[in-house]
Amino acid sequence: KNQVEQSPQSLIILEGKNCTLQCNYTVSPFSNLRWYKQDTGRGPVSLTIMTFSENTKSNGRYTATLDADTKQSSLHITASQLSDSASYICVVHPQAGTALIFGKGTTLSVSS
Amino acid sequence: NAGVMQNPRHLVRRRGQEARLRCSPMKGHSHVYWYRQLPEEGLKFMVYLQKENIIDESGMPKERFSAEFPKEGPSILRIQQVVRGDSAAYFCASSPGGGPSYEQYFGPGTRLTVT
Numbered sequence: 001k002n003q004v005e006q007s008p009q010s011l012i013i014l015e016g017k018n019c020t021l022q023c024n025y026t027v028s029p030f031s032n033l034r035w036y037k038q039d040t041g042r043g044p045v046s047l048t049i050m051t052f053s054e055n056t057k058s059n060g061r062y063t064a065t066l067d068a069d070t071k072q073s074s075l076h077i078t079a080s081q082l083s084d085s086a087s088y089i090c091v092v093h094p095q096a097g098t099a100l101i102f103g104k105g106t107t108l109s110v111s112s
Numbered sequence: 113n114a115g116v117m118q119n120p121r122h123l124v125r126r127r128g129q130e131a132r133l134r135c136s137p138m139k140g141h142s143h144v145y146w147y148r149q150l151p152e153e154g155l156k157f158m159v160y161l162q163k164e165n166i167i168d169e170s171g172m173p174k175e176r177f178s179a180e181f182p183k184e185g186p187s188i189l190r191i192q193q194v195v196r197g198d199s200a201a202y203f204c205a206s207s208p209g210g211g212p213s214y215e216q217y218f219g220p221g222t223r224l225t226v227t
Contacts, residue, residue, distance in 0.1 A: 004154075031213075032213070041221075043218030045218070098145075098210070099157035099171060100145075
């Protein structure tokens with residue numbers, strides 16, 4: 001069964017600190033892996049998209065990594081800001097079909 | 113260029129009533145996807161449509177749910193005879209193309225509450 005598991009479920013960090021969120025997936029083969037940010041009450045917004053052949057992708061303070069051998073991805077956030085408080089969702093696009101497969105997300109809270 | 117628009121943002125229905133959710137894609141986008149997010153769950157794919165065609169409805173419940181994307185106007189997700197278990201956030205996304213390389217842009221969602 002195609003699954004996407006994320007950890008931790010929630011995380012609290014101080015403003016200015018770095019953090020890393022984890023994603024393990026069983027979807028295979030896949031076309032790409034995406035990270036989205038979802039603010040409370042809003043729709044998800046794309047942060048990064050990586051194909052299976054890419055190892056890393058950056059978008060400002062967000063850096064995603066992908067290890068296709070171990071089927072793991074991570075999202076690293078540097079110098080966190082209060083506005084980073086949100087749910088971060090790992091999403092895999094299988095090679096077959098059109099349905100994206102979403103993880104449940106990691107809820108990040110950044111406090112001052 | 114306005115983003116994906118969904119309305120209403122909040123919808124309350126009694127059990128047995130019908131719910132109609134609307135999605136206007138971004139300008140120039142002809143591909144629309146509907147997702148459902150149950151409380152404490154991740155988003156789940158429901159249906160993928162192009163103008164006047166349903167391409168993939170593998171995530172749609174077999175009964176009471178239907179979707180359309182007419183030549184003119186927004187895409188509509190229709191839920192007949194709603195039950196409490198239909199309470200969820202429904203998100204629509206649009207893209208300029210249908211392949212995996214295309215970005216999907218999400219709307220703000222419609223929160224359906226069934227009482």
